[in-house]
Amino acid sequence: MPSASRAGDPKEGDVNRALVVVPTYDERENLPIVIARTLAATGDDVHLLIVDDASPDGTGALADELAADEPRMHVLHRAGKEGLGPAYLAGFAWGLERGYDAIVEMDADGSHHPEDLPRLLAQLADHDLALGSRWVPGGRVENWPRRRLLLSRGGNWYTRVALGIDVRDATGGFRAFRAKALRRIRLQDVASHGYCFQVDLVWRALQSGLRVVEVPIVFTERVLGVSKMDGAIVLESLRLVAWWGLRRRVRAAYELVVHHRRLGSVRANSSRVDAV
Template sequence: MLETLVIVPTYNEKENLEPIVDRILAASRHTDILVVDDNSPDGTGDLADELALRYPEVNVLHRAVKDGLGGAYRAGFAWGLDRGYWALVEMDADGSHHPEDLPRMIELLAEHDLVLGSRWVPGGKVENWPMRRQLLSKGGSAFTRAALGIEVRDATGGYRVFSADALRRLELGGVASQGYCFQVDLLWRALEHGLRVVETPITFTERVVGESKMSGSIVIESLLRVTAWGFKRRARAVAGLVGEGRRLPSVRASYHRVLPNSRMRD
């Protein structure tokens, strides 16, 4: 039984790929890496192949199309589940997610189904982000909490560890969202399925090299989809609560604060 697979989607991340691969391998034992490259024109895929020849822990999945973050992660999850990994990790290629946090997150998975690396819980922080980006991220999470009735502080974050069983239960074939809305989609599905979800603080560092893939169209897609999901949730809840006089329920994720250089604590 293999253990952990870190899935790293790439598109034009040639300058960032080798450093993040080296950091992952140094930070976490019994961990393999799957680079999912969407036919990067800058040669990222070729570099990934070179790293796979150098390190037995590195694997590469080449995709002919660029159809968003959701498509890349779905392909990576399917690859990992077919090969029997116990934990599957979402991690950005640009160094914004610190591989050094990974052992702690994997430890939390022993008692949970999904571990969220959170920027917006006590102990979490961001580095080198302009205030505009911070407000956009916090605002997006606040809007998602209100629309979907969830109590997750960082609903849009992309540093996550799933158990294999959790991914199988989420029925990924029905996930239509692409972009960064994919993260909200999976989180909401996890909470609605009653999975054990926990947030733990991380430090998020803005990329130094390359360009962010965030765009206005991605933000608009997320707003539209979350709004539609929110209306559907309320329609279902109101239909079930008619005559009972109860408020719409909210779905809570547990929260663990992990102090620096310490073992896991509540």
């Protein structure tokens, strides 16, 4: 399997300013807690962008109120709920246009610990993408039922086998990108909307030869609000990963056939020269 990291590559510039992108939909209860913890855990060079998909519970309006008194906080309002992927892509575009050196994905439900942000960002000194991982040594999940644990572990095992990648937690949503890395993975071609979006970006990063590292984190099940995970999201992930895996195998088989044909042609030409 391809390695999840590449050592010895040159650095692509310092990471001075980072933007933490937090998509929200009906997270009014969690939002003030997540914002306070994020701002407390980071310095003035880390800003926060709330991307709200017109939450019926008033999350967007509350975000505006909180941002009015906090220069490190920004709010991006979208017309409606379109899924996790489009919300993150909108946040990435916002951050790239404003010249941030790093962009971070983080959930709004409190499952990701903002106190881990400095460790993720520190890894960008030597890597292009730092994945907050639940399934590497030192990482763990708190308060998850057995069904969710099995689903997550099984989904990540399935992804590793289908795509041939050496990443233990490709589905996690707590990660930090260098801005230059995001520009290299052709975000305009990303079509996945649900949680498969996370696998999509890791897959694209590895295919682009980016330096990827997994950083152990503690993931805590939400206490407030309702999870947005449903059966349709799981089915989308299974379908897309299966398609990407099949496409990878077909491409590898085609390249093998081309290689053998070229080798056979070289041998045939060599035989004709020897006969002369």
